[in-house]
Amino acid sequence: MIHTKTHDPNITVIRPGAERLTAVNAKAFKDEVTDLINGGATQLIVDFKDVSFLDSSGLGALVGVLKKIGHRGELSISGLSSDVQQMFRICRMDRVFTVYDDVNSAVQSMAESQ
Amino acid sequence: MxxxxxxxxxxxxxxxxxxxxxxxxxxxxxxxxxxxxxxxxxxxxxxxxxxxxxxxxxxxxxxxxxxxxxxxxxxxxxxxxxxxxxxxxxxxxxxxxxxxxxxxxxxxxxxxxxxxxxxxxxxxxxxxxxxxxxRTRVLKEANERIEEDLRAAAAAQRQLLPNLQDDIMGFEVASAFVPSAIVSGDMFGCFALNEAKLGFYAVDVSGHGVHASLLSVAIGHLVTPDYFRTHAFDANGRPDPANMIAVLNQRFSLSENDDYFTMFCGIIDKTSGHIDYCQAGYPSAFYVDRYGSAMSVGDGGFPVGMIPTATYDNNEHHFDTGAALVICSDAAAEAENISRQPFGSTRVRDVAQLFPSVRANKIPNEMVRALNKWRDGAPLEDDLTVVALERKASHDTHQNT
Known part of the structure; x- marks a missing residue:
């Protein structure tokens, strides 16, 4: 389901490929991102620009991916809608993930930190 | 042949x-x-x-x-x-x-x-x-057996919930509990902890259906008045709900899967109306005063069982006589109408704010009605819990410790 695009140096931008990341597709999302990580990707950005809704299962999958990367790499988030932003705030996820307004700022910041 | x-x-x-x-x-x-x-x-x-x-x-x-x-x-x-x-x-x-x-x-x-x-x-x-x-007949029979088991599980789950419209220590407590499937990933409780204090909590397990309901029932059995008394007070006897959530977080972070839950819990002093509460990813509650003015209670906190190192904060609020506290799972704010527009926390607050024109014991059903109308009768996609507590004026308090 996910769409990926690689930016130099070795930054992978992931678009979930669904307007809603929920119990219906959270596992598929996590499995596919886990495959990327197992394939060696360590610098990941999940761009939520086209995602309007994230439920508790979607959030669980996202945190699962973060745990999978662990200290081996980095996972940033970009393009959160205001509703998803509100959910991130209530769950303090804004303290767990590095969140950027848009994917370009996320790529730039990740590239500079390498 | x-x-x-x-x-x-x-x-x-x-x-x-x-x-x-x-x-x-x-x-x-x-x-x-x-x-x-x-x-x-x-x-x-x-x-x-x-x-x-x-x-x-x-x-x-x-x-x-x-x-x-x-x-x-x-x-x-x-x-x-x-x-x-x-x-x-x-x-x-x-x-x-x-x-x-x-x-x-x-x-x-x-x-x-x-x-x-x-x-x-x-x-x-x-x-x-x-x-x-x-083959269809065999599958149908198997499905009927599973549904029968689920209905039995749902009945067992409902038995864990406090009685509707209980009067507990001068607080009228009412609730609505609407599973999106037969069983629910939600759980809540409200009970006297000692002669002076009342404890309450609401839990929403991530996901829904059978998987989530197993965890919600486990939590329902675990979080008893004794559990509050053991973990939600510090060594000096002061309320410390954040500690109880931290203990739960330690316990449920051990699992390897992505399961977690959100929680809102608190301890209310029946005499002073002082609330010590802790919010763990559960939506903020709404406090509605006796004049019908609503305010949001809580500004967030980490969910439980997601991050082993998460820390939790105690917060305080005052619960005046004649006021109400409305706690509502995220199924309400996230409920979408036919145009995919979410109900939103503003509309949740508006329903809470029907109080005091509408008594707090009617607010849970008002919420269910408003959501039903919003969704044009379509069933909710997530489990809904609404709990409303009203601190009754002392003259109509029936102390029930």
Missing amino acids: SLPRLKIIVAEDSELQRLYLCSLINELGYHAIEAEDGHVALELAVETGAQIVISDLQMPKLDGIGLTLKLRELDLGYYIHVIMLTGADEMENRAEALRVGADDFITKGSSTAMLKARIRTATRLINHAAELAE
Whole structure:
């Protein structure tokens, strides 16, 4: 389901490929991102620009991916809608993930930190 | 292997031809049933349960086309295979017969082998349909058993919930609990902790359905008044709900999967109305004062069982007499209408704010009603819990410790 695009140096931008990341597709999302990580990707950005809704299962999958990367790499988030932003705030996820307004700022910041 | 003795109706006005066909069919091991025209064939089809009809095209009263049409209009719960007998010069009629629902053709004067082959084809299809029907029946039975078990699980889950509209230590407590499936991933509790304090909590396990409900029931059994007394007070006896959530977080972070839950819990002093609460990813509650002015309670906190190192904060609020506290799971704010627009926390607050015109014990059902209207009757996609507490004025307090 996910769409990926690689930016130099070795930054992978992931678009979930669904307007809603929920119990219906959270596992598929996590499995596919886990495959990327197992394939060696360590610098990941999940761009939520086209995602309007994230439920508790979607959030669980996202945190699962973060745990999978662990200290081996980095996972940033970009393009959160205001509703998803509100959910991130209530769950303090804004303290767990590095969140950027848009994917370009996320790529730039990740590239500079390498 | 002998063929099953299936019934075959032979609709043919020519007696000679009919008797000839019937004797052939009986010899093949089937049970031939004679019909001298389409009307009789139709009646016999209903009466005998025959699943194969061999029909002449030209017949008085009701011809082969008319018979096929009538057979297709019947609602018998099984399919009737129609084989049309046609003359070699009736090719055009075959198209019409196919259009009205005939399945196969035999040209009059064909060999016995041809008739046998056609009947075998029909038999194969009938047997296949019977196998499918049997599989469906087995699946349906299995599904009914599972649903029965789930209903029993749902009843057990509901028994864990406090009684609706309880009066606990001068607080009227009402709730609505609407699972999106038969069982729910939500849980809540409200009980006296000692002579002075009341404890409450609401939990929403990530996801929904059976998987989430197992965890919610486990939490329901775990988080008792004793659990509050043991973990939600510090060494000096001061309320410390954040510690209880931290203990739960340690316990539930051990699991390797992505399961977690959100929680809102608090301890209310019945005399002063002081609330110590901790919010762990659960939506903020709404406090509505006696004048109907609502404010959000809580500005967030980490969910439970997600991050082992998460820390939790205690917060405070004052619960005045005549005021209400409304706690509502995220199913309400996230409920989308037909245009995919979420109900939103502003509308949740608006319903909470119906208080005090509407008594707090009616607020949970008001929320359910508002969501039902918002979704135009469509069931919710996530489990909903609404708990409303009203601190009654002292003159109408029935102390029930």
